[in-house]
Amino acid sequence: MNRRAFLRKPAVGLPLAPAISQEVAVAASDDETISRFANKQLPRTARTTAGLSPYTGPWGYAQAAHLLRRCLFGPTRQEILAVAGQSLMQALNGLLTVPAAPAPPLNVSATDTSVPIGQTWVTQPFDQNVEGVRRASLRAWWLGQLQQQGMSLAEKMTLFWHNHFVVELGDINDARYGYEYCRLLRRHALGNVRQLAKEVTITPAMLRYLNGNQSTAGAPNENYGRELLELFTIGKGPLIGPGNYTTYTEDDVKAAARVLTGWRDNTTTLQGYFTASRHDTGSKQFSSAFGSRVISNGADQEYATLIDMIFGQADTARFLCRKLYRWFVYYVIDATTEQNVIEPLAQLLIRSNYEVAPVLRTLLGSEHFFDAVNQGCLIKSPLDFTLTVGRQLQMAYPTSAALTTQYSVWDYINSITNVQQQLLGDPPNVAGWPAYWQTPQYYELWINAVTLPRRNQVTDTLISTNGISRNGFVLRIDAVALVQTLPAATAADANLLIAELARLLFPIELTTNQLSYLNDVLLPGLPDFEWTVEWQDYLANPTNTAKKTAVQTKLQALLRTMMGLAEYHLS
Template sequence: MPSILPLSTTLDFRKAKHLLRRATWVYNIDEINALVGKTASEAVDLLLSYTDQTLRAPFNPKAGHNAEGYFLDDPVRTEKGDNDRGYITGWWLYNATRFPSLKYKMSFFLHTSFSMEKRVGGSRPIRYYDHLRLLDYYALGNIKIFATKMTLDPAMLDYLSNDQNDAGSPNENYAREFMELFTIMKGPQIGPENYTNYTESDVQEAARLLTGYGIDGGRTTFDPDTGIRCGKRLTNKHDFGNKTFSAAFNNQTILGADRQGKSYQELEAEMKRELDDFVDMIFSQRETARAYARKLYRFFVKSHWNDDVERDIIEPLADEFIDNDFEVVPALKKLLSSAHFYDADNDDATDEIIGCMIKSPLQLILEIMSVFKCDVPNAVPPEPAGDNYTEEELQECLNWTYGFAFKFLYRSVFQSIGFDLFDPDSVAGYPAYYQQPDYDRLWFDSSTIIARYKLVSAFLTGDDNIGDGRSASFIPRLDPVSYVEDNCANPSDPNSLIVELSDLLYPESIDTDRVNYFKSYLVDEGFQDYYWTSAWTAYKVDPSEDSVVRNRLNALVTAMVNAPEFQTM
């Protein structure tokens, strides 16, 4: 039976790589070995300990405007559009790839739970940047508080038009999505305008309660808890009447306020109290806890599950959310430390968890970079910046921000691979996280598979062969010769080399037939293993003569990365 109880053994290599893949964006042999021998709880604690930002703000590739090197300090650039959103995406990516941190996996999880399209709500770079900062701030925090803060997020206010929601003309967009997608979810429809967990009248009352929230065009309003820019309460546009909800919420009434004789500050406090009461009402429903337990399970474990998992895993996770007032870390630790997460609670080979998920394009890209220890440029400007830049330091920053993150990933790969980071097609998010019955299998389709398979050759050659001709000026290089030489125990033995690489790259070990298949990229048909051994020995004698081993290893790495085994985790 599925068991939420802690894994009773320490992590072996197989379980360590499973946790690292599912819980972080950084995956390589060193980080795997750092987890081997730890209990699951100890390993999760380690992944929770990396929370710092390496790059404090997005770098400005047009540094002529701004001696500090950060374009958000430059008033000329803060109102710009697509390019600057690309640089901000690169800022988040750089931080996410520095350490094996659960923070950034959870930051992306919050994005999938409160989805926003950056080209709409984040159309102004400053709003997009602050939205990502909010995701990062609460990645390991309290989801209930985060839901309150998101209601005042300028990007979300713009995206779902809640800045246009006022007492005289209520706009239901944000209220509807807050309930249907972001928190309690619909449930089965059981009657006209009745969705089990709430009704249409509840949406209407919620819209009334959410009137009067606007965007501070001067960007001078800051949240007192986070220090991040936020929206403002416009008391003259708020409906201060009582709001009465349906039987789904026990007919609860959230009291409004009498405006007579109250100061602006007092009315603002009344609006805040109404919002807090509304969020408390939503999060006091067990279905909200279940909704987040299911989202967490689908994101980290598996897209499909049976009634046993619902009873023995989802329900205890819901309890964990309720018992900890929606702090996310206790539920996250319980799940990632459980025997069930490591598929160690039964012997049923038909419900394997390890290796059951298709990697997202983001996972695939970052894993290729980290597993092969690609030479990633340093995108951190020197402090203080300005005249203290050397040409080499400036070029490193530009290589990441402009050459790789913007030109290659943002403008080329993401658009070709069917995944635009932080810019899903709709408020529902990326279909792989919500669209039944295929879920993560939707990462593959006929229009995106070619770009997916071209990725490894781009890293091998440094050439952008994926996009529409706007080629990257920098791609971190994958050097298989150096990697094998520095990280593999016996690279001169083709069998040992392939087994070692496959154990690292794939969720499960491969059989002899697959070893022999991959060996054909090192040893031509009809030749003995010593052909590769001789080639490797010759290279070691004279490293300048590396064409044979390089060509063979390039072919091997391409085949192993593009194999079905590497597409799963």
């Protein structure tokens, strides 16, 4: 098998890989501009036939690195080695352990005079004059949770649910609502998706984002009912008649909208609340897709009945499992994967009463997940790419002792991912980031004429001697300090050093020619022993500027080149 085939674009005119009927773009695709140079078909690379049997193959650094690359935002060498020293079951137990809830975001702006610097604003009254700085604080704090993630899947799954049950912080215009939404996603990140669906339905952020707070018996608003069915739960099947998407119909959208009438948001309690006088008390008839179910007036519990009805459909479990698969494994779901992976995962999700942890444990511990074809086949999202640079190359960040600087740096990282077309808290629309649903390009959309130069600029700047200054703090990769954390024999040998950095930074093996090229970058025109001499000279005289500069310049050139390779963008 050619493990590098997916790095090349498929030839025009080759047949599509088998696709299931649910491989359709959502309505929001009309708002997205796709380059005329983008792929027009799904990749033709052969997929694996492996299923969900527990993985029993080799277990070591490579397998631990694959698991952690998919579960964390940039696993460090120390984290990979620690997990490689455990069993796969122990590693999964750790990743699926729910961490303590983080403290809320803090005020770091002198503009917000109602809250002292270093105290939280989340319970303060809304004030449009300081909404901007509070929203910036929320985004920075959220980025900080990703950067300080620990050994848990919680942050990766919180982001997953944010991309699934989408709200846009800029649209809801209340950072307090945004914080409560974030708190809800994190609380249920590794928990029960049906319960999450119920709670997110009446959380103020969602009520405001999709106009549920304006929905009355006299004028039911269909926005949330439509997205609940199309994007959040059961998904669209093939169109089989006017307004009939197999899994639901347009009449079901209308009935769902009537069920959801009467809910409003309270800006004081930061809760959703029900007003009986605004609720449609009539019977709501659903189509044969839902067994012709009728939902009668249930007042403030009627929405929960609706959610339970939707989650009673097996297609809801299948839709959710496909989204999890694309998040953690790969975007092509062919007929074999549908049969061997998606369907059994969906049945497991149903048997588990919609608890997501058993599904994640089974998928991430399976033969399918560890099959060679599924390693190194994702393109890192901007968040994953940018956070990985800092974490894997051991870049120092400000601590909470310098709170304003810490938030300023987190805010700056948000600006970096924003120009790469992923802003935490603001997906482009209710469908989420197109890289997770836009067929046939999917993750390829992360790399384009705008974003690739931005990625290269940030890595080139961070590896430079000056780095990036932010609020008096310098973000910079210290190449010399990084290499000093490696075993002494590895650090002193040019080829061992390159190999060790390569297995950390790249999810697939480099070719012999690539390794030889990197050796020439480190030692342009010099024999291998020259590195050993220069490195040992530096270790013997670490305060000698000339000797440090000699090794530092070489290491910066090496890392700059490695981060410029196509493989560095893969996970």
